[in-house]
Amino acid sequence: MxxxxxxxxxxxxxxxxxxxxxxxxxxxxxxxxxxxxxxxxxxxxxxxxxxxxxxxxxxxxxxxxxxxxxxxxxxxxxxxxxxxxxxxxxxxxxxxxxxxxxxxxxxxxxxxxxxxxxxxxxxxxxxxxxxxxxxxxxxxxxxxxxxxxxxxxxxxxxxxxxxxxxxxxxxxxxxxxxKQFISTKLTGKKVLITLGATIEAIDPVRFISNHSSGKMGMALINACIEMGASVICIYGNITTTLNEKSNNMPIISAQQMYTKVMNNIAGQDIFIACAAVSDFSVKNTKNQKIKKDGKNLILELIPNKDILADVCKLGKKPICMGFAAETQNTLKNAQKKLKNKGCDVIILNDVSNTDFGSNVDENEVVFLSQNLNKKIAKNSKKKVAKKILAIFIKEYL
Ligand SMILES: Cc1cc2nc3c(=O)[nH]c(=O)nc-3n(C[C@H](O)[C@H](O)[C@H](O)COP(=O)(O)O)c2cc1C
CATH class of the missing domain: 3.40.50.1950 (Flavin prenyltransferase-like)
Structure with missing residues (x-):
């Protein structure tokens, strides 16, 4: 095409x-x-x-x-x-x-x-x-x-x-x-990608977040765009530059990301959940800055909705790829995630090794699906993104 x-x-x-x-x-x-x-x-x-x-x-x-x-x-x-x-x-x-x-x-x-x-x-x-x-x-x-x-x-x-x-x-x-442009199997496909870290407010000045930079997600966006896909990018806190050819939608909290994804997922061919979404948010976010009074402060955290799992449950679901950042029993946990969430692919990121993963320019991942367990060796996130998509295209498109 x-x-x-x-x-x-x-x-x-x-x-x-x-x-x-x-x-x-x-x-x-x-x-x-x-x-x-x-x-x-x-x-x-x-x-x-x-x-x-x-x-x-x-x-x-x-x-x-x-x-x-x-x-x-x-x-x-x-x-x-x-x-x-x-x-x-x-x-x-x-x-x-x-x-x-x-x-x-x-x-x-x-x-x-x-x-x-x-x-x-x-x-x-x-x-x-x-x-x-x-x-x-x-x-x-x-x-x-x-x-x-x-x-x-x-x-x-x-x-x-x-x-x-x-x-x-x-x-x-x-x-x-x-005709001057090479077409690929991603050409004309609609891809929704989440990336970056969500931010959960404690009070007006403090928050809970994580080290995700959005670089892996952005590498995937750039590769999808290069291959002719039309991309919606829903991003939290990132330290990387947006691609002006994607439809970029900012969010702050996990709840906002959930709503944005659900409002835009209809008609998408592929969903890539690359964001580091907080599993919990603070139950009673304070409207005023919490003052120290020498006593311990106990925050009650409540679980956030699971974006990837809920997209996978949709009647007309896109092909779903999730990311699992794990620090221990990495393969076992990622396989569990693949099964429990009902998604098609999990990209396992071992974040216990600080040489790659969050907030750095290189990554080493494992592409996991029901039939595949393929290691993608350490490389720039740009190259890793291209390899992930090459396997994905071969398996699913
Ligand atoms: C009524 C009229 C129709 C013209 N149609 C053409 C045409 O179809 N093709 C063409 O090469 N020049 C045509 N010309 C000549 C160009 O308009 C003219 O060479 C002009 O300087 C081209 O300017 P441009 O190269 O800045 O566009 C036409 C001129 C007139 C007055």
Whole structure:
């Protein structure tokens, strides 16, 4: 399945009569899961309004290289870094010539020069213009630089001539963009991941929490996104950076995480419970700071609801992967967790060894399911995440 889930696409719209099809191209790219930002050339702006493209793309339309606000943060470089592919559709003969010459005299050509992303060009013009030696030479130059040309179709043209030069249909253009990205068995899957530590209040200034950093969960999120999954990230206290391509939802307590998961789990294909959720919360959280009075303080803790177990009990449950952080009888405890919670996979984390596990960059885990008991040797959390997902995909997708 070709998909543009998690992909950022720049659509360059240049001065061709077929620029009226640009909003439809934006739609088709979005249908495949892409975020689209439009760059309108000077010629393009004569044929289609900024307003239509902004309304459809739901993003500001960029057209001015000399935009002082955008250039405060080097707008053209930002756009070049943001995009995963640049599509020019329609591509006018003039814009094609500009790019073939390697010019940087407008925003679109500057972004193209500043980007390593795939470049796709969909020419649209009168057949004589298209067949001209100059245009064909320019296309060959661009092909030699690995640009992909979406060859125009034949038919009746706006000028009345009949022949090659008509812009390819928007859906077909969008599909060709999607083909540039490798699809995996996770492509298009919906994954909900919890990560980080929950915080249970004792009073307004004190709390019970744990050492989880969220790094393992974030490594899984990044890997899922790279493989084309659409990810909901429900996170507690973390010391790592969020991925802006996931739908990020913060929570504080275990109860809040429970509610957020239950409100968002419907329709998810996979649930990965990587958060270190507090098993207990304080029974009578105080509204005012507790004062010391020389006596012992006894806190009564009540058990929290078990998120993973309750998701596993859902009628239409996703494939569930839980994490078990254990310090003793690790394998036995993890196997017990697998059985008692009714989940599909448990990733066992032996946190008695401080070289890996919580709050560090490396991990060593065991992938446990009914049929499998596979050790994933110590490595960066990024690599461990990829190995976990590779086994998971092989076993379940
Ligand atoms: C009515 C009209 C229609 C045009 N249609 C096309 C076209 O389909 N393809 C093309 O390459 N140029 C077409 N042109 C010429 C371009 O708009 C012109 O070369 C312009 O400078 C391109 O600007 P740009 O490269 O900044 O987009 C057309 C011009 C006019 C006036």
């Amino acid at each position: 070709n998909s543009l889930t998690n992909k950022n696409i720049i659509l360059g719209v240049s001065g061709s009569i077929s620029a009226y099809k640009a909003p439809d191209i934006v739609r088709r790219l979005q249908d495949l899961g892409a975020q689209v930002k439009v760059i309108l050339t000077e010629g393009g702006a004569k044929f289609i309004t900024e307003l239509s493209l902004q309304s459809i793309s739901k993003n500001k339309v960029h057209y001015n290289l000399w935009d002082e606000d955008a250039e405060l943060s080097m707008g053209h470089i930002e756009l070049a870094k943001w995009t995963d592919a640049i599509l020019i559709a329609p591509a006018s003969a003039n814009t094609i010539a500009n790019i073939a010459l390697g010019k940087a005299n407008d925003l679109l050509s500057s972004v193209i020069l500043a980007s390593n992303a795939a470049l796709l060009i969909a020419p649209a013009m009168n057949l004589k213009m298209y067949q001209s030696h100059a245009l064909q030479d320019n296309l060959l130059t661009l092909i030699s630089r690995h640009a992909i040309i979406i060859k125009p179709e034949s038919g009746e043209q706006a000028c009345g001539d009949i022949g090659i030069g008509r812009l390819v249909e928007p859906l077909s253009i969008a599909k060709q963009v999607a």
